[in-house]
Amino acid sequence: MRLVRAILGLALIGLGLLFMLAFEDRYWRWRDCFNELGRCYDPVSQDVYVEQAGMVWGSLAAISLLAGLALIVGLRRKPY
Numbered sequence: 001m002r003l004v005r006a007i008l009g010l011a012l013i014g015l016g017l018l019f020m021l022a023f024e025d026r027y028w029r030w031r032d033c034f035n036e037l038g039r040c041y042d043p044v045s046q047d048v049y050v051e052q053a054g055m056v057w058g059s060l061a062a063i064s065l066l067a068g069l070a071l072i073v074g075l076r077r078k079p080y
Helices: 001-026 051-075
Strands: 039-042 047-050
Touching: 001 051, 047 051
Parallel strands: none
Antiparallel strands: 039 047
């Protein structure tokens, strides 16, 4: 059971890191570019970035990292 929790915790932490990369790529680089409608157009790649992506990717990253860390920290406690 402890091995399953450890693997699940590490998988969630890895997933959280991937979500952090998506947050950085889809929102953080463009945070100064958004207009009043919450959109940013990149003429080089012809992509349109939306401000709401920051909340989505950031929330997914935070939830995954916190859940993974909770599982890993929970392994260190002694069962009663």
